Amino acid sequence: MALDPQLLDILVCPEDKGSLLYFEAEEQLYNPRLHRTYAVRDGIPIMLIDEATAVDDAEHDRLTALATERGITPTGEGGS
Numbered sequence: 001m002a003l004d005p006q007l008l009d010i011l012v013c014p015e016d017k018g019s020l021l022y023f024e025a026e027e028q029l030y031n032p033r034l035h036r037t038y039a040v041r042d043g044i045p046i047m048l049i050d051e052a053t054a055v056d057d058a059e060h061d062r063l064t065a066l067a068t069e070r071g072i073t074p075t076g077e078g079g080s
Contacts, residue, residue, distance in 0.1 A: 001043035011015040013038075014047045019074030021067045029075070030067075035060050 002024050008043045010059040013020055020029040020038070029045055036052040038045055045070075055063070066072075 003040065003045065007045075008075045010076060011045065011047075013061070015049050019076040021063065021072050022075055023063070024073070030055075032060065032064055035055065037063075040070050 006021055018033055020031055022029050026041040036045055036057050040053050
């Protein structure tokens with residue numbers, strides 16, 4: 001289930017208040033600055049810092065490359 005575009009327009013990381021990358025197929029939001037993912041369960045983003053998952057450098061590289069390849073725009077910037 002895709003997140004509502006209006007939600008994506010305002011959604012930011014709860015820790016650094018920066019934008020996120022939304023990977024609909026992987027059901028996760030990614031903060032490339034903190035190397036942290038937030039799960040999306042049943043169309044609901046789980047934006048709890050304690051439930052975020054840290055990613056290693058290889059996963060960071062994969063996610064940022066995938067975002068570039070798919071033209072994923074950051075949340076909180078009027079794009080999804």
